[in-house]
Amino acid sequence: MASLRDIKRRIRSVTSTRQITHTMEMVSTTKIMRALQIAADAGPYKDAIEKMISNVAPLGARVGEVILASSGGSSGALIICVASDRGLAGGFNVQVQRAVQNRIAELRAEGKQPEVITCGKKPTEFFRFQGMEPVLSFEGISADPTYQEANQIAHYAIEGYIHGNLGSVEIWYQHAKSRVEQVLTNEDILPIYRETLTMPNEPRHDEASSPIEMVHNTNFTFDPSPREVLEYLIPAYIRTVIHHALIDSAAAEHGARRRAMQAATENADEIINTLSREYNRIRQSSITTEINEIVGGAQALEEDQ
Amino acid sequence: MDTFKYQIVRPDKLLSEGDALSVTLLTRTGELGVLPHHAPEICALGEGVMRINHVPDEDGETLTRIVISGGYAGITDEHVIVLADHARRVNDIDPDVVEDTKDDAEDALEELAADDPGRSYYESKIRWCDLLLKVNEQYNS
Structure with missing residues (x-):
């Protein structure tokens, strides 16, 4: 049986762990709101650019045609894996990594040559450990992504696509559906077909702003030509999709961490309760033993007299 | 109307x-x-x-x-x-903030190699800061 001192020490240790997890929970709770706000703020631009592209697309390219020119049919496939720099967020990183790993296996089976860009320290380490060096990796940005990273990724993807090194580009990340729910999401970024634009694959409409509906297929005048407008809009669109995924994932990370830390705090509470009960039981039984001994001793003395 | x-x-x-x-x-x-x-x-x-x-x-x-x-x-x-x-x-232009942002961008630009794809981001940022300062002088002084 554990001694009273041992139990006391364990209670102390669990209590301080509980304090840490509880603090992390509170920190994440405040960060979620901010991160979700950033994601919501960026929504209107994405909506507007999608609408504008779907208006220009019919004029810049025929239906079913690939909009951005590519040398075509390349076996290179780029996967952008967005996760976190830090752990302690439940299955947040592992889910994305596993999904991307499966996808890589799938692509290899199809005879493609997948390469991966990682955002976050955890996935970078994971893929490096798997013997797959990321072509680009970003660390230390998962909590506060900026437009610059999105820019760099988009630049790599578009260059690779235009020069025919890449046949497809997709992005995997955790979408913050709400403050408590994260959904593993993947979006195909390239190639862009007109159909995918008119039906944006991931409806991420923001409730806060009033989306303005653009009328489709109006006879627009273009300044400069539709082709040139598209050539500007498409890279901007790709940047936006990537940027949005990054900030969305940051919000999801805080949500996942909050939930993981909440569970950890609850578990710690439970352990503290069990240990306190055990502690009291042992204390009581030791008191009982002591009283018995005293009474026994007194009786023995009485008998002696 | x-x-x-x-x-x-x-x-x-x-x-x-x-x-x-x-x-x-x-x-x-x-x-x-x-x-x-x-x-x-x-x-x-x-x-x-x-x-x-x-x-x-x-x-x-x-x-x-x-x-x-x-x-x-x-x-x-x-x-x-x-x-x-x-x-x-x-x-809503604060010239001090703009100057700081510009200085930061210039510092970041100096650290990048001449063919780094990240350059264009900072270059456009500096151009934007210059424009803000010009406009600020024109309208807010």
């Missing part, structure tokens, strides 16, 4: 929206005035100050000046959407 909806969006947020009487856009080729029921048009934006004449807002203002750089504007019968790479209200 005839009005139409306008939205000014930049990548990180919706900068401004509301009902406008007229909007003067700044395109690459020059100024473009938009009144209600304008013919549908999509045009490339230049660099400079665009003006919006709108219904009085909370402060009773009817004119908003916004400095923009790059991007596109979509005009249809009922609304104007400005998708700007950079946008800021003219009365």
Whole structure:
């Protein structure tokens, strides 16, 4: 049986762990709101650019045609894996990594040559450990992504696509559906077909702003030509999709961490309760033993007299 | 009075929206005035100050000046959407902050190699800061 001192020490240790997890929970709770706000703020631009592209697309390219020119049919496939720099967020990183790993296996089976860009320290380490060096990796940005990273990724993807090194580009990340729910999401970024634009694959409409509906297929005048407008809009669109995924994932990370830390705090509470009960039981039984001994001793003395 | 909806969006947020009487856009080729029921048009934006004449807002203002750089504007019968790479209200420029941002961007640029793809980001940032400072001098002093 554990001694009273041992139990006391364990209670102390669990209590301080509980304090840490509880603090992390509170920190994440405040960060979620901010991160979700950033994601919501960026929504209107994405909506507007999608609408504008779907208006220009019919004029810049025929239906079913690939909009951005590519040398075509390349076996290179780029996967952008967005996760976190830090752990302690439940299955947040592992889910994305596993999904991307499966996808890589799938692509290899199809005879493609997948390469991966990682955002976050955890996935970078994971893929490096798997013997797959990321072509680009970003660390230390998962909590506060900026437009610059999105820019760099988009630049790599578009260059690779235009020069025919890449046949497809997709992005995997955790979408913050709400403050408590994260959904593993993947979006195909390239190639862009007109159909995918008119039906944006991931409806991420923001409730806060009033989306303005653009009328489709109006006879627009273009300044400069539709082709040139598209050539500007498409890279901007790709940047936006990537940027949005990054900030969305940051919000999801805080949500996942909050939930993981909440569970950890609850578990710690439970352990503290069990240990306190055990502690009291042992204390009581030791008191009982002591009283018995005293009474026994007194009786023995009485008998002696 | 005839009005139409306008939205000014930049990548990180919706900068401004509301009902406008007229909007003067700044395109690459020059100024473009938009009144209600304008013919549908999509045009490339230049660099400079665009003006919006709108219904009085909370402060009773009817004119908003916004400095923009790059991007596109979509005009249809009922609304104007400005998708700007950079946008800021003219009365919301803080020269000290702009100077700091510019210095940071210049420092970051110096550290990058001459062929680094990240350069264009900082270069455009510096250009934008210069524009803000110029506009600030012109309108706010």
